[in-house]
Amino acid sequence: MVFQFILAGILLLVVIVYFAVVYWQITLTIIGVIAFLWWFSKRRKRHISDEQYEYVEPDDYEKWFEILHLNQTATWNDVKEQYRKFVQMYHPDKICIGKKQSDEKFILVTMAKDMLEEKFRLKNKKNSGPEVM
Numbered sequence: 001m002v003f004q005f006i007l008a009g010i011l012l013l014v015v016i017v018y019f020a021v022v023y024w025q026i027t028l029t030i031i032g033v034i035a036f037l038w039w040f041s042k043r044r045k046r047h048i049s050d051e052q053y054e055y056v057e058p059d060d061y062e063k064w065f066e067i068l069h070l071n072q073t074a075t076w077n078d079v080k081e082q083y084r085k086f087v088q089m090y091h092p093d094k095i096c097i098g099k100k101q102s103d104e105k106f107i108l109v110t111m112a113k114d115m116l117e118e119k120f121r122l123k124n125k126k127n128s129g130p131e132v133m
Contacts, residue, residue: 068086
């Protein structure tokens, strides 16, 4: 009985290889479609909706400083330094365990850095005075 299953499996493998060699254009097309579908399904799984993340008002800069574990008197260099530390800890490519949580923290830290960057940019723009053309 087992011998018949082994023989049927070998015969099926020979038939598949024969059709793959004879009809190589169709085989390449099928492989391409399967590869594209695999890539697309992986890409869709990585897409996470914004509803899963904690929403912080853009003007609430205290919250952004708190996310980066900084005080209100921190400078832009302090923000960059702290951001680099958090990126090394929470980057999705570096962490295998708790990947969903690390993705959320990584996005939250990146948003905090972006908002504080905008704050410092606006602060410098206000302090620089009117632009001369």
